[in-house]
Amino acid sequence: MLRDITIGQYYPQESVIHRLDPRVKILATFVYIVSLFLVKNFTAYGYILLFLGFSILLSKVPFSYIVRGLKPLFLIIILTFGINIFMTKGEVIYQLGPLDVTKEGIRQAVFMGARLILLIIGTSLLTLTTSPIQLTDGIEKLLNPFRRFGMPAHELAMMMTIALRFIPTLLEETDKIMKAQMARGADFESGNIINRAKSLVPLLVPLFISAFRRADELAMAMEARCYRGGENRTRMKELSLHGRDLVASLITLLMLMIVILDRFIM
Amino acid sequence: MSIIVENLTHIYNPNSPFETTALKDVSFQIEKGDFIGLIGHTGSGKSTLIQHLNGLLKASSGKIYVNDFEITKKDVKLREIRQKVGLVFQYPEHQLFEETIYKDVAFGPINLGLSQEEADQRVREAIQLVGLSFEDVKERSPFELSGGQRRRVAIAGVVAMRPEVLILDEPTAGLDPKGRDEILDQIKNLHNRYKMTVVLVSHSMEDIARLVDKIIVMHKGTVALQGTPREVFQHVELLESIGLAIPQITYLMRKLKAMGKPIRDDVLTIEEAKSEIINWLRRK
Numbered sequence: 001m002l003r004d005i006t007i008g009q010y011y012p013q014e015s016v017i018h019r020l021d022p023r024v025k026i027l028a029t030f031v032y033i034v035s036l037f038l039v040k041n042f043t044a045y046g047y048i049l050l051f052l053g054f055s056i057l058l059s060k061v062p063f064s065y066i067v068r069g070l071k072p073l074f075l076i077i078i079l080t081f082g083i084n085i086f087m088t089k090g091e092v093i094y095q096l097g098p099l100d101v102t103k104e105g106i107r108q109a110v111f112m113g114a115r116l117i118l119l120i121i122g123t124s125l126l127t128l129t130t131s132p133i134q135l136t137d138g139i140e141k142l143l144n145p146f147r148r149f150g151m152p153a154h155e156l157a158m159m160m161t162i163a164l165r166f167i168p169t170l171l172e173e174t175d176k177i178m179k180a181q182m183a184r185g186a187d188f189e190s191g192n193i194i195n196r197a198k199s200l201v202p203l204l205v206p207l208f209i210s211a212f213r214r215a216d217e218l219a220m221a222m223e224a225r226c227y228r229g230g231e232n233r234t235r236m237k238e239l240s241l242h243g244r245d246l247v248a249s250l251i252t253l254l255m256l257m258i259v260i261l262d263r264f265i266m
Numbered sequence: 267m268s269i270i271v272e273n274l275t276h277i278y279n280p281n282s283p284f285e286t287t288a289l290k291d292v293s294f295q296i297e298k299g300d301f302i303g304l305i306g307h308t309g310s311g312k313s314t315l316i317q318h319l320n321g322l323l324k325a326s327s328g329k330i331y332v333n334d335f336e337i338t339k340k341d342v343k344l345r346e347i348r349q350k351v352g353l354v355f356q357y358p359e360h361q362l363f364e365e366t367i368y369k370d371v372a373f374g375p376i377n378l379g380l381s382q383e384e385a386d387q388r389v390r391e392a393i394q395l396v397g398l399s400f401e402d403v404k405e406r407s408p409f410e411l412s413g414g415q416r417r418r419v420a421i422a423g424v425v426a427m428r429p430e431v432l433i434l435d436e437p438t439a440g441l442d443p444k445g446r447d448e449i450l451d452q453i454k455n456l457h458n459r460y461k462m463t464v465v466l467v468s469h470s471m472e473d474i475a476r477l478v479d480k481i482i483v484m485h486k487g488t489v490a491l492q493g494t495p496r497e498v499f500q501h502v503e504l505l506e507s508i509g510l511a512i513p514q515i516t517y518l519m520r521k522l523k524a525m526g527k528p529i530r531d532d533v534l535t536i537e538e539a540k541s542e543i544i545n546w547l548r549r550k
Contacts, residue, residue, distance in 0.1 A: 065282070176360075177361055179317065179322045179355070180360075181373075182322060182344075183320055183322060183352070183353040183355070184373055184374040184377060184423055185373075185374050185377030185427065187377070202361075202373065206360055206361055206362065206363050209360075
């Protein structure tokens with residue numbers, strides 16, 4: 001159910017990719033997304049696939065585990081595929097009622113589908129190999145230069161950390177309340193949409209109450225420990241760049257170069 | 267036989283790096299009308315076990331029968347299980363959601379598909395059974411009540427479904443001594459009056475010793491010990507090695523005996539200890 005979503009779920013493992021500096025990984029993911037959208041033909045996908053495959057291999061995260069993250073987004077992929085197949089004008093090869101299947105449509109559908117799948121797999125590799133704490137640390141550090149322009153970098157990172165920290169807690173809480181109500185005969189699975197929405201009331205009311213209670217308690221606990229924002233805070237684990245980060249950056253840039261060359265020159 | 271559990275195994279998150287075996291080949295039987303204490307260290311599998319008895323978790327393998335009805339069968343109706351087995355979770359007051367106490371307690375009976383009169387009858391009875399006045403509380407919001415009262419409303423919500431077996435997961439956690447005693451008395455009362463089979467999960471060896479007929483001790487997903495409180499609390503070393511204890515008063519009596527006093531050391535309650543010590547003093 002809710003557990004199937006791999007996005008935002010850390011997969012603990014000892015690997016080079018896991019040990020990379022989160023800043024490098026975040027930027028590399030950006031570069032990866034940009035190159036993905038620069039691609040205009042299937043051969044360039046080959047380069048990206050090579051890059052992604054290499055990263056997955058190094059990360060030692062089982063491939064089946066990564067693919068599981070695609071499941072909740074299956075509908076969107078199918079939808080993209082379907083719309084592209086039927087809505088692209090061109091040489092008609094098959095007619096399905098009022099809908100035309102065109103040669104260009106099929107090409108476009110495969111192309112967009114592949115882009116979407118590569119996008120999801122690539123970005124989930126970032127969250128699979130980087131713990132949420134590292135991720136927000138990295139974001140905070142990357143946003144730091146923008147502080148001069150009034151960007152509350154530390155506060156944003158803190159909010160993200162807290163939000164991420166509470167996802168599993170709230171999922172667990174949802175599970176618990178759901179079970180408690182099911183033990184009282186509540187039915188969350190059958191009936192039409194209106195009935196199902198109604199049946200969520202016994203779940204949502206206690207969930208909101210507990211979320212507010214937890215937020216209150218957390219605020220108290222932070223104040224009790226004299227928390228007061230980003231100025232002069234030190235951290236236990238300072239981020240530092242190593243040789244492997246340089247190598248990873250170079251490989252990523254190389255991939256970008258090849259994609260750019262392929263797009264604009266060849 | 268009220269509950270029969272045969273070779274029950276449960277594995278969480280199978281085929282993932284988070285795979286854990288929570289229950290391993292658990293078997294036991296509970297007689298009809300018994301008051302059972304389920305004890306075990308945190309993470310010993312108690313909660314997983316009781317959720318199976320209510321059909322909330324599906325067994326990885328093994329069978330469970332409740333009053334000769336197999337609830338681990340594939341096509342079993344969950345509503346039928348819920349009618350047989352009522353489960354009160356830890357901190358049950360966190361599940362309250364309705365505007366009035368009446369509506370909240372009626373949630374279960376109405377989900378069972380009972381008529382309005384029948385549900386009304388049961389709500390009235392359940393609220394009184396947990397020691398609250400029906401007329402006083404029916405129109406009040408559950409969120410106005412004190413912690414102990416809120417918990418009683420939540421327990422009433424399960425009792426109103428009139429289960430044949432009532433399971434309570436640490437019903438006294440976080441309550442003050444008075445609230446704790448009241449809840450336990452009410453549970454005892456339910457057991458005596460309706461011959462309901464009760465399974466009580468608790469960390470208080472005193473409560474267990476005072477209330478139950480039989481104890482099941484869980485450890486690392488298996489049944490480590492079972493028997494009457496007197497039998498189980500004899501195994502002091504074993505219980506301590508798995509992070510449990512025996513009642514304080516039993517420790518005291520054991521110490522007295524170790525000092526050479528001619529008294530019994532299998533005493534479980536303060537009353538028993540009192541008469542045993544008085545007897546010994548008289549004999550002297």
